[in-house]
Structures are given as C-alpha cells and as structure tokens.
Amino acid sequence: GQLRGKRQQVGLRICVREKEMQDVRQAVMSHSAAVEHCELVFDELIHSIERRRCEVKELISVQQRVSVSQAEGLLERLEQEMAELKRRDKELEQLAHTEDNIHFLKRLEDVLKEEMAEIPGKVMAVYVVSPRPELTAAAEVHFHNVPKTREEFLE
Numbered sequence: 001g002q003l004r005g006k007r008q009q010v011g012l013r014i015c016v017r018e019k020e021m022q023d024v025r026q027a028v029m030s031h032s033a034a035v036e037h038c039e040l041v042f043d044e045l046i047h048s049i050e051r052r053r054c055e056v057k058e059l060i061s062v063q064q065r066v067s068v069s070q071a072e073g074l075l076e077r078l079e080q081e082m083a084e085l086k087r088r089d090k091e092l093e094q095l096a097h098t099e100d101n102i103h104f105l106k107r108l109e110d111v112l113k114e115e116m117a118e119i120p121g122k123v124m125a126v127y128v129v130s131p132r133p134e135l136t137a138a139a140e141v142h143f144h145n146v147p148k149t150r151e152e153f154l155e
Contacts, residue, residue, distance in 0.1 A: 088111070091107075091111065095107050
C-alpha cells in the first residue's frame with residue numbers, strides 16, 4: 001500500500017512537472033512570437049519612415065526648384081526693367097540737350113505718356129508742361145475714381 005501511494009504521489013508530481021514544462025515551453029514560444037512580431041512592426045515602421053523621408057525630400061526639392069525658377073524669373077524681369085530704365089535715362093539725357101523745341105516737346109510728350117502708362121487706370125490724359133523756361137505750355141491731368149474722403153483714399 002505504501003509503495004502504491006508513493007507511486008501515485010510521484011506520478012502526480014510528474015504530471016504537475018510536465019504541465020509546468022508545457023507552460024514554460026508555451027511561454028517561450030509566445031515570447032519568441034512576440035519578439036518576431038515586434039521586429040516586423042519595427043521593420044515596417046522603418047520602411048514607412050524611409051518612404052516618408054524620400055517623399056519629403058522630393059517635396060522639398062520640388063519647392064526649391066519652384067522657388068529658384070520664380071527667383072530667376074524675377075531677376076530676369078528686374079534686369080529687363082533695369083535695361084529699360086537705363087534706356088529711358090539715356091533718352092532723357094539726350095532730350096535735355098536737344099535744341100529743337102518742337103522735337104523736344106514731341107519727345108517729352110511721348111516719354112511722359114510712357115511713364116504715365118505705367119500707372120494703369122489713373123491718368124486719362126497728359127498735356128506737356130515744359131521744364132525749359134523758354135517754352136510755355138499748359139498742363140492738364142485728368143484722373144478718374146479719385147477718392148473724395150480720407151476713408152476712400154485709405155481703402
């Protein structure tokens with residue numbers, strides 16, 4: 001009887017130990033699976049970050065190209081404006097030394113019309129007043145949409 005009781009106790013302990021071993025194996029497998037899952041998640045995260053990084057770099061590159069293009073366009077317009085201003089300055093210098101009064105008035109009127117054309121919608125007509133004292137002329141400038149109050153002017 002006593003031997004049989006001991007065998008039952010040992011058998012029970014074997015079953016308990018087998019269950020404990022099975023639980024430990026299951027825990028190890030679960031842990032390994034969790035580690036693999038984490039590695040996959042991190043790999044996906046890294047790839048996602050790398051894709052976003054490439055997209056952002058491309059976006060920055062596109063914006064840089066657009067900015068450079070706009071700056072180059074602005075430089076070109078400024079260079080054209082500078083050339084035009086230098087041309088006008090030379091023309092005005094030549095006009096200042098003109099002895100022919102009729103030619104002077106005609107050219108001055110053309111120059112002033114060019115200048116006034118750059119103020120769109122403001123000047124209706126320009127009549128030349130000569131800066132040279134020996135010539136007399138009248139000036140009349142017509143404006144439309146002239147503000148009548150301070151508030152209209154500030155708008």
